[in-house]
Amino acid sequence: MRTQGLYIGGAWQHPDTTFTVTDPWDGTVVGRVASAEAHQAAAAVDAAVAADCPAAHERARMLRRTADLVEERAELFAQTIRAEAGKPISAARGEVGRAVDTLRLSAEEARRLAGEAIPMDAVAAGEGLLAFTVPRPVGPVAAITPFNFPLNLVAHKVGPAVAAGCPVLLKPSERTPLTAGLLVECFDEAGLPAGMLNLVTGDPGTVVGTWTDDPRVSVLTFTGSASVGWSLKQRSPAKRHVLELGSNTAMVVADDADLDAAVQAAVTAAFTYSGQACISLQRVYVTPGAAEPFLERLAKAAESLVSGDPKDESTVVGPLISAEATQRVRSWVEAALSSGASLRAGGDVTDGVLRPTVLADVPSDASVMCEEVFGPVVSVNTVPDLDAAVREVNASRFGLNTAVFTASTATALKYVRQAEAGAVLVNLAPSFRTDHMPYGGVKDSGEGREGVPYAVRALLDPKLVILGG
Structure with missing residues (x-):
């Protein structure tokens, strides 16, 4: 001590x-x-x-x-x-x-x-x-x-x-x-x-x-x-x-995205250090052709993460900073489920640790969508096209980092121009940061x-x- x-x-x-x-x-x-x-x-x-x-x-x-x-x-x-x-x-x-x-x-x-x-x-x-x-x-x-x-x-x-x-x-x-x-x-x-x-x-x-x-x-x-x-x-x-x-960081996944790369980015951005970072991923908007394959892979990857004792070299998701924080995040998850969201992975607390949680079809006014969760929870919603995705991303009162996954340069540049954020990342996890780059947000x-x-x-x-x- x-x-x-x-x-x-x-x-x-x-x-x-x-x-x-x-x-x-x-x-x-x-x-x-x-x-x-x-x-x-x-x-x-x-x-x-x-x-x-x-x-x-x-x-x-x-x-x-x-x-x-x-x-x-x-x-x-x-x-x-x-x-x-x-x-x-x-x-x-x-x-x-x-x-x-x-x-x-x-x-x-x-x-x-x-x-x-x-x-x-x-x-x-x-x-x-x-x-x-x-x-x-x-x-x-x-x-x-x-x-x-x-x-x-x-x-x-x-x-x-x-x-x-x-x-x-x-x-x-x-x-x-x-x-x-x-x-x-x-x-x-x-x-x-x-x-x-x-x-x-x-x-x-x-x-x-x-x-x-x-x-x-x-x-x-x-x-x-x-x-x-x-x-x-x-x-x-x-x-x-x-x-x-x-922030309540958002990521967009287009039909032509490399889904393996997008899933890995989502796992890293949403669950590293139990989502307790300003740029941890909370919201994912996926166009219809990629939606179900992305969700299936993301849920499987989330379930495979090791949760528990931070002293264990293999642990990815440890405890939140306090029992009160765990209870708050869990209550937000339960509120989203009560409002019509579906649970695709996690959601339960084991040995005091909230396991990596994946939600789908989450109402836009749910706390896990519009507030900063600061916990291992990510919500995935299907949108008809990129324009709809941009509208959802920009509807937030926050704007720190955001990301888009696509094979199309035109799609990427359109998102770069329209997304309201301090940084826009293309085919990279939105939690990516180096210590010499300009870092900060809008709104x-x-x-x-x-x-x-x-x-x-x-x-x-x-x-x-x-x-x-």
Whole structure:
């Protein structure tokens, strides 16, 4: 069991008030973590404002060293992710590898910060003048991260901020704070100066509320639910916001699709880590010629997945983050069935784990269709043609990632043009993501883009310099 304090101004603090972190699989206590009060959250802002930001080459060196330390301690990180998040160990190891990449990509970006020359003589008033911009860090960044990727999503907030020269106030999910603490230890060992990274855990209302209301905090970057994200923006309109707010991801399968590839993509996107990802697949729209063959293969593939203990190397679907989450998702499945949907696979809970579930003919107003499930449930509906599929996809209030499977270039390009989403993938799982690509959504899926280069740009302002004669 790990005991973890607050990290403020380069030093660990251990207040008397703590909370416990438990393993979603068996309920054992895996950590006791400090719970901050408002004055400690404010002290973290003080430390961030006072931080001495190192030069770009030094920030790059520290990010590279941090990546090396994470890589050296990969199994410790993976086992910690498995224990506090309930993530199957194979998926946890994959997350660690991605986080190492994210940190190394951030190190590269730290050395690429550059302004641009401004052609002042483009207008008569500018003749004889020389002008250029210098990138300037915007200031302290409050980073609020969710439980589902407790290492890589933290790396996506902290790495670009350090690269840009912005001090960070980190508030990880109270369900998964231990992995974040391990990462902070690596940054500390890599030599990041005091105040450049501060870890404050505890009640979100206390910690995040303090930062949201503090005018010294320049940026709020948040990954989580739409309701919370938009409320944070409403509460702090003067700040810059990067909001990644989830989705109910859709995929379209045309008659001419490679069904084996489409089924494999659906299985990967819907059931990896029990569907607990912003871009996990929830909705599939299939044209008539492919509908029944696709459903049969998908149901068979879902039934073959190993569910259960996350420590088992073969487990694909482990427990949801809490018993309450399992009950919620199961109730949504039962509501869909009561409304006329049919069950093609799963639907039951075994040893506390909701097995991979495939539904068909689901009403469009069912929660499993129009809300974010965050569980191992996928719904498959037949549509007459691509136009109908596009209408169904775009009817959602979300728009993060979407995918289409087809052998027709014309069909693919039509879908690319018409689908309302931050990313459209062709013949790829809609859950596909690399850590340097622009990532973010439209509508209720948020605003701004993550992906290391794009996140860095969001944290810089161009300072204009004009030289007279």
